[in-house]
Amino acid sequence: xxxxxxxRKPSTTFSQGLSSSNLGRPDYQLCLAxxxxxCEALKICGLELIELVAEENYPDSTFVEDTAIVTKKCAxxxxxxxxxxxxxxxxxAEELIKHRPIERVAAPGTLDGGDIMQLENHFYIGLSDxxxxxxxxxxxxxxxxxxxxxxxxDVIDSLHLxxxxxxxxxxxxxLMESLKNTNELKDYKKILITAEETYASNCVRINDCxxxxxxxxxxxAKLSALPYKIIELDMSEFEKMDGGLSCLSxxx
Ligand code: CIR
Numbered sequence: 001x002x003x004x005x006x007x008r009k010p011s012t013t014f015s016q017g018l019s020s021s022n023l024g025r026p027d028y029q030l031c032l033a034x035x036x037x038x039c040e041a042l043k044i045c046g047l048e049l050i051e052l053v054a055e056e057n058y059p060d061s062t063f064v065e066d067t068a069i070v071t072k073k074c075a076x077x078x079x080x081x082x083x084x085x086x087x088x089x090x091x092x093a094e095e096l097i098k099h100r101p102i103e104r105v106a107a108p109g110t111l112d113g114g115d116i117m118q119l120e121n122h123f124y125i126g127l128s129d130x131x132x133x134x135x136x137x138x139x140x141x142x143x144x145x146x147x148x149x150x151x152x153x154d155v156i157d158s159l160h161l162x163x164x165x166x167x168x169x170x171x172x173x174x175l176m177e178s179l180k181n182t183n184e185l186k187d188y189k190k191i192l193i194t195a196e197e198t199y200a201s202n203c204v205r206i207n208d209c210x211x212x213x214x215x216x217x218x219x220x221a222k223l224s225a226l227p228y229k230i231i232e233l234d235m236s237e238f239e240k241m242d243g244g245l246s247c248l249s250x251x252x
Contacts, residue, residue: 001046001207002045002046002047002206002207002251002252003046003047003048003252004047004048004049004050004099004251004252005042005047005048005049005050005249005250005251005252006049006050006052006064006092006095006096006249006250007035007038007039007042007049007050007051007052007062007064007248007249008051008052008053008054008055008061008062008064009032009035009051009052009053009054009062010028010031010032010035010054010062011054011055011056011058011059011061011062012028012054012056013056013057013058013059014026014028014031014059014062014241015028015059015241016059017059017060017084017241018059018060018082018084018085018241018242019240019241019242020159020242021239021240021241021242023236023239023240024240025240026237026238026240026241027237030236030237031237031238034233034234034235034236034237034238035062035248037233037234038211038233038245038248038249039051041209041211041231041233042206042211042249042251044209044231045206045207045208045209045211045231046206046207046208047206047207047251050095052064052091052092052095055088055091057087058084058085058087058088059084060082060084060085060088060241060243061085061088062238062243062248063114063241063243063247063248064088064092064247064248064249064250065113065114065162065246065247065248065249065250066078066080066085066088066112066113066114066130066160066247067080067088067089067092067113067250068089068092068093068096068113068250069113069116069118069123069139070096070099070100070250070251070252071100071118071143071146071148071252072252073100073101073146073147073148074100074101074102074103074142074145074146075096075099075100075101075102075103075252076102076103076104076105076139076142076143077089077092077093077096077102077103077104077105078105078111078112078113078135079104079105079106079107079109079110079111079135080110080111080112080130081110081111081112081128081129081130081131081132081135082130085112092250096250099252100252103142103145105135105138105139106138108132108134109132109134109135109136109137109138109139110130110131110132110134110135111125111130111131111132111135111136111138111139112128112130112131112160113250114126114130114159114160114161114162114163114246114247115127115128115130115131115155115160115161115162116139116161116162117161117162117165117166117167118167119167119173119188121147121148121149122148122149122150122151123139123140123143123148123149123150123151124150124151124152124153124161124184124185125139125140125150125151125152125153125161126152126153126154126155126160126161126162127152127153127154127155128155128158128159128160128161129155129159130159130160131155133152136150136152151184153182153184153185156178157176157178157179158176159242162202162244162246162247163201163202163242163244164176164178164179164198164201164202165179165182165185165201166201166202166203166204166205166246167188167205168191168203168204168205168210168226168228169205170189171188171189172188172189172190172191172226173185173188173189173190173191174190174191174193174200174201174203174219174223175190175191175192175193175201176192176193176195176198176201177192177193177194177195177198178195180192191219191222191223193216193218193219194218196218197216197218197219199213199216199235199239199244200212200213200216200219202244202245202246202247203219203223203245203246204245204246204251205228206251208228208229209228209229209230209231210223210226210228210229210230210231211231211232211233211245212230212231212232212233212245213232213233213234213235213239213244213245214232214233214234214235215234220232233245
C-alpha cells in the first residue's frame, strides 16, 4: 500500500524540456489541467500529496520519478543521465530526508528513476542512454544494504525501462510487444500491449486502482478484466515530452 506521493507542478518552461517525439510542442494551460487531474486521481487512490513548487530552471522537473527511488526502507537520490536534469535532485532530497534514510548515486554513475522497476523485493535496473553501469552498480549496492536484490536489463526500444514495462502487482507485468521475449521477465504473468498502444505500457497500480492513459481501448479492455478500479487520464501534453504516468510522481 502507498500512502503518499511527491508531485511537482510543471514549470512555465515545460515546453523547453527534452523531447524525441514528433508530436509537437505542449500547450502549457492544457498541461497544467492534465497535471491537476493527475493529482486528483492520486487522491482518489488514497494518497496524500506532497506538492513541490515548480522549478523554472528545470523544464523536465515535473517528471519527479527520475530523481529518486523510494522503497519502504530507504530512498536513493538518483543522478540523472542528462546534464539539463542533474540539478533537479536537490529539492527532492530535501523532501525525502524527512521520510526515509537517504543514499545518493555519485559521479561517474548516472541513473534515472524511470529505469527502475520494483517487483516486490527485487529491482530491475534498465541500462539506457540515461542509466549507466556504474549507476546501476551503486544502486544495487544500496539496495542490497537494505536487503533488496537487483539485476539489470538492457533498454533498447524506449527512453526508459518503464516506458515499456511496468509491474502492477500480483505477479503481473504490463509490457510492450517488443519486450515479450525478454529472458529476465520470463517468469511473470504478462499483459501484452500491442504496438499501436505502446504508450499505454506505462500505467501505474496504486492501492486498489490502476491509472492508465486515455485513448487506448485494447489496453483498457485487458486491464478492466482485473479486480481494480481503472482511472483513465488524458496525457497528451506529457507524451509530447516523452513522459508517462509513472514519471509524474514518486509514490511511497
Ligand atoms: C526527459 O527526456 O528526461 C523528459 N522529457 C521525460 C522524462 C520521462 N520520465 C520517465 O519516463 N520516467
